[in-house]
Amino acid sequence: IQLTQSPSSLSASVGDRVTITCRASQGIGNYLVWYQQKPGKAPKLLTHVASTLQSGVPSRFSGSGSGTDFTLTISSLQPEDFATYYCQQLNSYPLTFGGGTKVEIK
Amino acid sequence: EVQLVESGGGLIQPGGSLRLSCAASGFTVSSDYMNWVRQAPGKGLEWVSTIYSSGSTYYADSVKGRFTISRDNSKNTLYLHMNSLRAEDTAVYYCARGNLGCDYWGQGTLVTVSS
Numbered sequence: 001i002q003l004t005q006s007p008s009s010l011s012a013s014v015g016d017r018v019t020i021t022c023r024a025s026q027g028i029g030n031y032l033v034w035y036q037q038k039p040g041k042a043p044k045l046l047t048h049v050a051s052t053l054q055s056g057v058p059s060r061f062s063g064s065g066s067g068t069d070f071t072l073t074i075s076s077l078q079p080e081d082f083a084t085y086y087c088q089q090l091n092s093y094p095l096t097f098g099g100g101t102k103v104e105i106k
Numbered sequence: 107e108v109q110l111v112e113s114g115g116g117l118i119q120p121g122g123s124l125r126l127s128c129a130a131s132g133f134t135v136s137s138d139y140m141n142w143v144r145q146a147p148g149k150g151l152e153w154v155s156t157i158y159s160s161g162s163t164y165y166a167d168s169v170k171g172r173f174t175i176s177r178d179n180s181k182n183t184l185y186l187h188m189n190s191l192r193a194e195d196t197a198v199y200y201c202a203r204g205n206l207g208c209d210y211w212g213q214g215t216l217v218t219v220s221s
Contacts, residue, residue, distance in 0.1 A: 043208070047207070048207030086150065093156075096153065
């Protein structure tokens with residue numbers, strides 16, 4: 001199953017609403033998760049399946065979607081949110097990641 | 107506190123073998139789903155392998171037949187045995203826990219395949 005993330009990069013300002021899209025090549029139900037990764041660090045789980053927010057993740061992050069189309073939304077971008085974001089499908093093996101979306105400071 | 111600490115990375119010649127280790131604390135490796143994920147320099151994340159608590163294993167096509175995931179319950183440690191290494195296997199290798207999303211990750215260990 002291929003996952004296509006868009007955009008591959010974006011520039012935004014603190015306080016902006018940011019939306020990242022992940023499209024699956026076939027239906028995956030709600031078996032999609034989102035990660036945040038900062039340079040030189042391991043990924044951090046933001047949402048697990050069914051778009052449930054991981055414990056400790058700020059409520060400005062939200063995930064939605066099912067089937068083939070999914071979104072990660074950051075309602076009000078904060079300085080610590082500048083990072084690369086990845087989606088991953090857990091519906092079937094081989095598990096796959098999207099290509100990533102780099103969120104940069106405008 | 108849950109912790110994962112990888113070791114075993116390094117410089118290896120093409121065709122060589124390496125064993126990565128992931129020492130876990132704060133939970134029992136044999137009771138959870140464990141994964142290896144890698145990231146080539148400047149590239150995105152790539153899932154490598156998963157082992158279930160039942161012992162079932164799964165592999166990416168790119169490593170099937172060359173890599174083996176295993177665990178030592180007495181040491182609470184996860185392993186990745188890597189054979190016939192290629193230049194394209196060069197990456198930071200992370201171990202991670204979880205089956206509905208990986209909630210804990212190690213710091214990663216760098217494997218460089220080069221002559």
